[in-house]
Each structure stands twice: as C-alpha cells, then as structure tokens.
Amino acid sequence: MRHFAASQFVRKDKDQEGMQKLASEVGYRLDAKRHVAILYRVNHLPGNWKKTDYELYYFTVENVFCELLGEKNCCISYINFQKSLCLLVGICESPYDAEWIRSLLKKTIEVCDPEGDLGTTAVIGGFYTEANQLYDSYIEAFALERKRCFYEHSGVFYVEDATEEQQENGYLLQNDDFIQRLVAAMRQNQRSLVKEMLRTFADSLALLQPSREQFLLQINQVSSALLDFAMEYGVTETVEKNSKLFSSDYIEISSVSEIQTELIRYGEQILQQVHLSKNSSNSAIVRRTKEYIKAHYQDDELCLEQIADALDVNLQYMCFLFKKQTDTTIGAYILQTRMEMAGRLFQRTNYNVTEVAQRVGFFDVSYFSKCFKKYFGVSPKQYQNVSSNYLKTT
DSSP states (O other): OHHHHHHHHTOTTOOHHHHHHHHHHHTOOTTOSEEEEEEEEESSOOTTOOHHHHHHHHHHHHHHHHHHHOTTSEEEEEEOTTSOEEEEEEEOSSOOSHHHHHHHHHHHHHHHOTTOTTOEEEEEOOOBSSGGGHHHHHHHHHHHHHHHHHTTOOEEEEGGGGGGGGGGGGGOOOHHHHHHHHHHHHHTTOHHHHHHHHHHHHHHHHHHOOOHHHHHHHHHHHHHHHHHHHHHTTOTTTSOTTOGGGOHHHHHHOOHHHHHHHHHHHHHHHHHHHHHHHHHHHHHHHHHHHHHHHHHTTOTTOOHHHHHHHHTSOHHHHHHHHHHHHSSOHHHHHHHHHHHHHHHHHHHOOOOHHHHHHHTTOSOHHHHHHHHHHHHSSOHHHHHHHHHHHHHHO
C-alpha cells in the first residue's frame, strides 16, 4: 500500500480525495512543512542480482534512510520503471533544507554501499510546501538523475546545484569541421586516427556535459556522417543497418561511455567493410583488364584508353591498380600476352613470321621480331626452327 501510494503521489493527474485517503492509510503527513522527492539509484547492479535482490536492497536503503530521518518526519517509497528508488519525504520540523537531506543520504550510502562498488547516485528534487507538488519535485529529480547517470556520476546531487548548467547550448562543439577531418581520415583508411578522433570527440563532448538530448544530437550528427560514408562506398548492406546508435531502446538505457564505445565500433566496422569492398572491387578491375587483353590482343590498335573505355574506369586509376596488384604495367602485360601467343603459334602451326606477327597484333614485322628476340632471347626464325625440329623428333 505504501508503494502504491508513493506511485500515485507523483502523478500529475492525482485525485485529491484519494490522495488524502491514501496518506492516512500509509502514514504520510500531508500537513508537513516541506515535501520533496528523492531518487536513489544503483548504477552497477551485480550481474547475478535478480529483481527480488535489488528490491530487497532498496528496502534496506529505505529503512536506513527513514531511521536517520527520524520519527517526526515521514517517508514512503516505490521503485519506478527506471529501477530507481523514489523516496517521498514529508519534513515536519527544522531543518528542512537540502544540506540536511544531503547529509542523510551520504550516511545512507556509507551504510548501504561502504565500498562504493554499486556506484550510487542520489538526486534531491525541489522542496515544496504542498504535498500535491511532489509531482514537480519528482520531475526535477528525474531530469537531473537521467543526466547524472548518463554521464556516470555517483554521489548526492540537488537540483538547484545544476542551475548554472542551463547555459549549456552555448558550449556545444562545432561538428562540421570535425566531420570533414574525420571523413578525410576515413578516405585514407587511417584507422588508428579515426578511432582516436571518435574517442576524443566523445570525451570532449562529455567534458562539456550538455543535456543528454544535446549530447545525443551531436553523436547522431557524427554517426550519420559515418553512415553516409558507408553508403558512398556501397557497404550499407554489410554494415549493420540496425546499429545500436540508431536504436532508441539502446540510446534510452546507455551511458556516455557505452555510446562512445559503440560509436568507435561502428566507425571501425565501416572502415573494415569499405576496405574489403575496395579490395574486391579493385581485384575485379584487374581481372577484367586481363580478360579484355586476352580477348583483344590481336588488335594492333589495342591501347590503354580503349581498355579503360571498355571497362568504364578511370585510366590512371586502372593503371595504378594493375601495377599495384600485379607488379607490372598494363603495357608490359599486353606485350607478354602477345609474345606467349606468338610462341604457341610457332610451336603449333606452320605460319611464317609475318603471319604470326599479324595474328598477335603487330603490324610492323621488324618491330615484332625485335620484341620477340628481347622476350625469348632468340629471333622468331630461330625459335620457329627449334620448335619445328622438336615437333619432328617427338
């Protein structure tokens, strides 16, 4: 009943008559001098804790806090949907200020979390003279708790301590220049630099501590730039479309360090997929270049421009890739292909030198002979004689 009453007292549309009845049943004094809502949250729940475990822990917290509060004051509580213990306090005697409540909460934390392993955050809402204003106190505490937990702050906080943070919008980072430098580093596949840039960006933003919404807005701008980069290179099918950064459920429950880790992971994944895609695409260009040469080596007008046009690729880029992956130039590969085919023709046919030269793309027979001798170490005629004798003996 006490838990139900507490959950009803922080409703905006509460029934006044019902509230009075509940208050009398659970022993909450509506005539208290001051009313305040407090949110007490454990940020690092042990992995083996179940729902009943943290409910029992919060029951202990409430008992300790109420004992420190004293019998002349009243307190009821419930656990909200964010797994925070909501303490509603009615203070009937002095002192009824934030420093006194803060000291009680610090003592409670010392008793219930002596080692600090649970990472406790306690937030005190505003103090009001009317019990029906507990909703306002709760909303104030809830907003501040979300920000403190998002930035992973432990300790006891009071809403009025955060008034100086209202000017936060003036301190936001300028993302445009950062995004340009980030994309430039990604185009150069500088993975270590990209990782460090993303980490520094999140750290700098966390240091400014804007509102949770403003923080996420800036993170979204950067993650969207990463997604645009992935789309530019056509890897959106292989990069997780449902990245956690674009999931409202994940964003809702995550802390700043978790979002930073996911941002870096997302950037690294995109770079990896783009690199794999580039290698695959580049290998395809080299393979198609070789196939085109083997199909058209007989054309005496075969040239680099013709190949690039046929493959619909940039001429310089095609030459660069071919040299990088084969350690030879396209011109050298064309000559190699023609020489190898000329050698086969001499071995398998009775064609003379002129006929062979023309069949492998040489209009000038003397130039063909010069190239052939340089490649095989003997003249076409000598090579033909050796091949002819070999065929006769076998």
